[in-house]
Amino acid sequence: MSxxxxxxxxxxxxxxxxxxxxxxxxxxxxxxxxxLRTCDEGERIPLTIADASVKEGWIELVVQVVGxxxxxxxxxxxxxxxxxLVGPLGRPTHIELYGSVVVVxxxxxxxxxxxxxxxxxxxxxxxISILGGRTKDLVIMEEKMRATSDEILITTDDGSYGMKGLxxxxxxxxxxxxxxxxxVVAIGPPIMMKFVSLLTKKYDIPTLVSLNTIMVxxxxxxxxxxxxxxxxxxxxxxxxxxxxxxxxxxxxMMKRLRMYELHEKESMDRYASS
Amino acid sequence: xxxxxxxxxxxxxxxxxxxxxxxxxxxIHNVDEVPYxxxxxxxxxxxxxxxQCKKAPCVKGCPVEIDIPGFIQSILDGNYRASINTIKLTNxxxxxxxxxxxxxxxxxxxxxxxxxxxxxxxxxxxxxLERFAADWEMAQGETEMPEVKSPTxxxxxxxxxxxxxxxxxxxxRREGHEVTIFEALHKPGGVxxxxxxxxxxxxxxxxxxxxxxxxxxxELKTNMVIGKVYTIDxxxxxxxxxxxxxxxxxxxxxxxxxxxxxxGVYSANEYLTRANLMxxxxxxxxxxxxxxxxxxxxxxxxxxxMDSARTALRLGAENVYLVYRxxxxxxxxxxxEVEHAVEEGVQLHLLxxxxxxxxxxxxxxxxxxxxxxxxxEPDDSGRRRPVxxxxxxxxxxxxxxxxxxxxxxNPLVPNTTPDIATNKWGNIVTDSETLxxxxxxxxxxxxxxxxxxxxxxxxxQGRKAAVAINEYLASGVW
Ligand SMILES: Cc1cc2nc3c(=O)[nH]c(=O)nc-3n(C[C@H](O)[C@H](O)[C@H](O)COP(=O)(O)OP(=O)(O)OC[C@H]3O[C@@H](n4cnc5c(N)ncnc54)[C@H](O)[C@@H]3O)c2cc1C
Ligand SMILES: Cc1cc2nc3c(=O)[nH]c(=O)nc-3n(C[C@H](O)[C@H](O)[C@H](O)COP(=O)(O)OP(=O)(O)OC[C@H]3O[C@@H](n4cnc5c(N)ncnc54)[C@H](O)[C@@H]3O)c2cc1C
Ligand code: SF4
Ligand code: SF4
Ligand code: FES
Numbered sequence: 001m002s003x004x005x006x007x008x009x010x011x012x013x014x015x016x017x018x019x020x021x022x023x024x025x026x027x028x029x030x031x032x033x034x035x036l037r038t039c040d041e042g043e044r045i046p047l048t049i050a051d052a053s054v055k056e057g058w059i060e061l062v063v064q065v066v067g068x069x070x071x072x073x074x075x076x077x078x079x080x081x082x083x084x085l086v087g088p089l090g091r092p093t094h095i096e097l098y099g100s101v102v103v104v105x106x107x108x109x110x111x112x113x114x115x116x117x118x119x120x121x122x123x124x125x126x127x128i129s130i131l132g133g134r135t136k137d138l139v140i141m142e143e144k145m146r147a148t149s150d151e152i153l154i155t156t157d158d159g160s161y162g163m164k165g166l167x168x169x170x171x172x173x174x175x176x177x178x179x180x181x182x183x184v185v186a187i188g189p190p191i192m193m194k195f196v197s198l199l200t201k202k203y204d205i206p207t208l209v210s211l212n213t214i215m216v217x218x219x220x221x222x223x224x225x226x227x228x229x230x231x232x233x234x235x236x237x238x239x240x241x242x243x244x245x246x247x248x249x250x251x252x253m254m255k256r257l258r259m260y261e262l263h264e265k266e267s268m269d270r271y272a273s274s
Numbered sequence: 275x276x277x278x279x280x281x282x283x284x285x286x287x288x289x290x291x292x293x294x295x296x297x298x299x300x301x302i303h304n305v306d307e308v309p310y311x312x313x314x315x316x317x318x319x320x321x322x323x324x325x326q327c328k329k330a331p332c333v334k335g336c337p338v339e340i341d342i343p344g345f346i347q348s349i350l351d352g353n354y355r356a357s358i359n360t361i362k363l364t365n366x367x368x369x370x371x372x373x374x375x376x377x378x379x380x381x382x383x384x385x386x387x388x389x390x391x392x393x394x395x396x397x398x399x400x401x402x403l404e405r406f407a408a409d410w411e412m413a414q415g416e417t418e419m420p421e422v423k424s425p426t427x428x429x430x431x432x433x434x435x436x437x438x439x440x441x442x443x444x445x446x447r448r449e450g451h452e453v454t455i456f457e458a459l460h461k462p463g464g465v466x467x468x469x470x471x472x473x474x475x476x477x478x479x480x481x482x483x484x485x486x487x488x489x490x491x492x493e494l495k496t497n498m499v500i501g502k503v504y505t506i507d508x509x510x511x512x513x514x515x516x517x518x519x520x521x522x523x524x525x526x527x528x529x530x531x532x533x534x535x536x537x538g539v540y541s542a543n544e545y546l547t548r549a550n551l552m553x554x555x556x557x558x559x560x561x562x563x564x565x566x567x568x569x570x571x572x573x574x575x576x577x578x579x580m581d582s583a584r585t586a587l588r589l590g591a592e593n594v595y596l597v598y599r600x601x602x603x604x605x606x607x608x609x610x611e612v613e614h615a616v617e618e619g620v621q622l623h624l625l626x627x628x629x630x631x632x633x634x635x636x637x638x639x640x641x642x643x644x645x646x647x648x649x650x651e652p653d654d655s656g657r658r659r660p661v662x663x664x665x666x667x668x669x670x671x672x673x674x675x676x677x678x679x680x681x682x683x684n685p686l687v688p689n690t691t692p693d694i695a696t697n698k699w700g701n702i703v704t705d706s707e708t709l710x711x712x713x714x715x716x717x718x719x720x721x722x723x724x725x726x727x728x729x730x731x732x733x734x735q736g737r738k739a740a741v742a743i744n745e746y747l748a749s750g751v752w
Contacts, residue, residue, distance in 0.1 A: 023503050037460060043552065043561035044460075068561055084460040086497035216552070216562075219458050219499055219686060221468075221524035222544035228535055233528065238686070252535055255637030259537045263563030270558050 106188020372405025436464020438720025441736030533631030
């Protein structure tokens with residue numbers, strides 16, 4: 001049992017939750033995630049550790065409500081508990097002094113980008129962040145990202161905030177401006193990561209993406225999270241979650257993410273009507 | 275019948291007692307256990323078949339050397355308490371072993387009765403009797419707890435709560451040491467919980483055994499992935515004096531054929547974990563989904579393949595094809611499992627091997643291409659090597675594939691503890707008697723050492739390791 005210390009909605013569908021987890025807080029590094037289960041009939045779902053305090057013994061999750069489990073999680077309040085919480089899982093981001101790094105966060109992907117941007121900056125890199133969302137409301141954590149970036153660019157699909165367009169447009173603009181970019185880290189919807197990777201491939205810019213495949217155990221036991229990277233099959237939970245974006249088969253991954261579409265809808269409808 | 279006066283000849287005439295079972299047509303619609311177990315009369319009749327051999331070769335066939343004639347005699351005497359206590363001297367999970375041991379290759383293989391009747395299937399049904407004694411005890415409510423010696427102030431960490439870890443926990447705790455089990459998943463039991471299905475091993479049995487350990491004072495910490503939240507070195511820093519690694523062989527192997535990452539292709543581990551641990555068979559009452567498809571192909575011929583095939587039937591599949599590249603005689607699965615699978619309607623596709631999985635435009639499996647095989651010369655394992663027959667490829671329409679060709683060792687602990695030596699298969703290398711690894715204070719056993727093996731072998735190693743751990747903690751000598 002892990003107690004929820006704080007919960008707050010930051011947009012209509014995204015909330016931030018602080019959970020008591022001193023052992024995980026002590027060990028976690030940027031890029032790692034946890035798996036949680038809300039109750040006895042519950043599913044195990046992976047969520048990135050967006051922030052943590054060793055001193056106070058908590059980790060923070062930033063979660064978008066997309067289905068049954070995230071919805072029921074969003075209904076828990078401070079003082080209540082989560083049945084199961086395991087982590088930190090996955091390999092930490094490889095942090096070193098690359099020079100100039102562009103961190104691209106799309107939608108809920110901004111949350112996992114934050115600790116990575118923080119660590120890259122702490123290692124002495126110049127960090128330019130590009131935050132994108134469909135509309136103004138979905139550009140989350142702007143203040144936090146600003147605090148860990150040397151420069152920040154914001155895009156919205158509908159132009160309601162920042163530049164109108166996609167994160168790839170902002171990245172293209174940076175490249176066109178002659179900005180020296182040693183590494184791109186892209187985290188967001190698979191389709192976004194795919195197009196960022198296609199763009200950076202043209203310019204030969206090394207690109208890391210953080211994959212959000214369907215998972216069960218998160219320890220390499222089941223293979224649910226497998227993806228094709230280059231000509232190899234990798235398990236995202238233990239070999240990743242970060243991979244060379246130029247080598248990931250995003251089309252296969254996007255198909256695999258839809259494997260349980262009908263079940264998810266059934267589960268959500270049932271929950272909504274209860 | 276006055277049993278004491280029976281001659282061996284008369285005993286050999288008693289037919290082997292059949293355990294009543296759920297009707298195959300019924301049972302594929304539920305997940306309840308298939309065999310009901312012996313009642314007292316059946317058990318005592320079966321017990322009468324035992325010749326009470328002086329040298330009892332059956333005992334040598336059991337990896338933990340249970341006093342088999344002893345516990346059988348107690349059943350015959352109606353002293354079931356004595357019977358279960360005899361078993362528990364060497365086996366802490368009799369209700370599990372009685373159900374899942376490959377008895378025909380172990381205790382029952384060497385039984386004199388089976389040998390005399392020239393049919394291993396007619397051996398004394400040792401496993402079924404063991405199950406009877408264990409179930410009897412459970413039905414009594416409270417189990418008798420083993421005595422725990424006075425505290426030693428020594429602490430032992432056990433990584434993994436499969437049969438190996440549970441065995442070590444019991445035997446080390448008895449010496450008075452403090453024991454903490456760290457388990458990666460949210461429920462303890464290892465393969466007994468996430469892999470072997472309910473209809474073969476009710477989960478309540480495993481949970482009960484774990485509760486008994488907790489009553490003995492063993493501390494259980496679930497949701498703890500060692501190597502991640504604590505490394506082995508950090509466990510020592512936290513004050514543990516010895517560590518036992520029993521992390522199992524939970525790394526699913528794939529076949530590396532085209533189409534393996536299509537939707538609808540599962541490793542057996544994933545399929546069984548969803549069904550058992552996550553209770554996907556109750557979806558949508560429970561949240562974890564699983565493909566409920568009509569035509570399922572399972573690749574492999576071991577227990578894992580049988581469990582997957584039989585689970586698929588229970589999830590509503592109309593056709594379940596078990597594709598195995600050798601013949602039925604070479605199948606590594608327990609004989610009973612194969613029989614049960616066939617009774618339930620699993621279709622055996624023997625001497626065939628999948629070469630390719632074909633998907634539809636949405637990335638879902640729609641068919642498999644297989645090739646026919648024939649048996650050639652024996653290979654290193656002594657089994658005849660299957661070789662493909664040229665141009666014999668053919669297709670089967672399926673919407674789900676389950677790959678059940680085996681598991682390799684879980685690499686999480688060795689990867690984060692480089693001073694624990696492993697072999698080329700990734701198994702931890704240990705001394706065969708003491709189960710000591712190359713790292714001071716660290717012992718290992720079960721599938722992580724043996725490669726995918728059996729419950730009782732994992733327990734056998736656990737017992738040896740516990741003896742060595744107790745010695746190490748008493749003497750301080752590595
Ligand atoms: C390493 C990793 C880190 C993640 N970090 C975050 C995060 O920080 N914040 C956040 O909001 N989301 C994150 N996700 C995604 C999050 O796990 C899913 O949104 C969540 O599982 C959806 O569950 P649900 O029951 O609410 O929705 P469902 O209705 O079950 O599914 C909605 C969609 O979520 C995905 N999904 C479903 N089940 C799983 C599963 N077991 N594992 C992974 N994805 C699944 C599928 O694409 C599905 O179409 C992360 C995923 C991964 C793999
Ligand atoms: C589907 C299936 C059917 C089987 N049927 C039979 C049968 O009928 N008869 C038979 O005798 N054998 C059978 N076996 C084999 C048998 O189950 C195994 O040999 C036995 O369970 C091995 O025991 P173990 O304790 O070594 O490991 P496991 O049972 O594998 O347990 C290992 C435990 O360690 C945990 N773990 C792993 N890594 C970590 C970590 N880093 N930190 C913390 N915990 C960790 C795992 O989550 C797991 O709970 C079957 C196996 C499978 C998969
Ligand atoms: S533990 Fe297994 S091998 Fe030993 S007697 Fe029991 S069934 Fe036979
Ligand atoms: S070998 Fe068979 S007959 Fe002899 S003691 Fe063992 S079980 Fe009984
Ligand atoms: S989630 Fe099971 S292997 Fe990655």
